Amino acid sequence: MTYHPLTALGDPTRRAIFERLLESPSAVGDLAKAFPVSRPAVSQHLKVLKDAGLVIDRQDGNRRIYQLNPDGVGAVRAYFDELWDQALAAFKQAAETPNQRRQHDRAGD
Template identity: 55%
Template sequence: MAYGTALAVLADPTRRKVFERLRYGPRAVNAIASGLPVSRPAVSQHLKVLKGAGLVEERTEGVRRIYSLRREGLMELREWLDSFWSDALEAFKLEAERSHKAKGSR
């Protein structure tokens, strides 16, 4: 149930903002923290939680830590969400078929 972990981790609004700042590519902690209403150490803690959940990864460049999205970390969540769409389409198909048969028997 990794999707449950991803949902729980991303439920925090600040953590979600930190995560969203990585959408367009890797960034250093200072760049991620810039403009957020929390301290750089708080952003580092949020990144630690995101990393623990498998949603981000880090690499070192000199003394800087560069964070990036780990798209694989979102795959299970996406598959879970997509299953709702598949279920809805199947229900729609069954209803359309039932309605079509009902019209044909009149």
């Protein structure tokens, strides 16, 4: 878990691969055909996604099938859900405070 999930999803190509796996589990070669990058590039992206806990892989005969990891996706969802609650609370609090100017003499607010 050296990669943070959000770092893993920061790259556009990796995000595209990730979203593609949302539709259906896929083999590496099939994914590579769907994107304008080489197969090794896809392999490397999958490695990062796997390291971040966002996907899991499974051997299927000759091929290796990648699919989303519900735990990882759920964790990210939970993160943003909580973040949303905090943001909402903070914003509500800010809205209730009438547009006061934070002067220097109010620094101890």
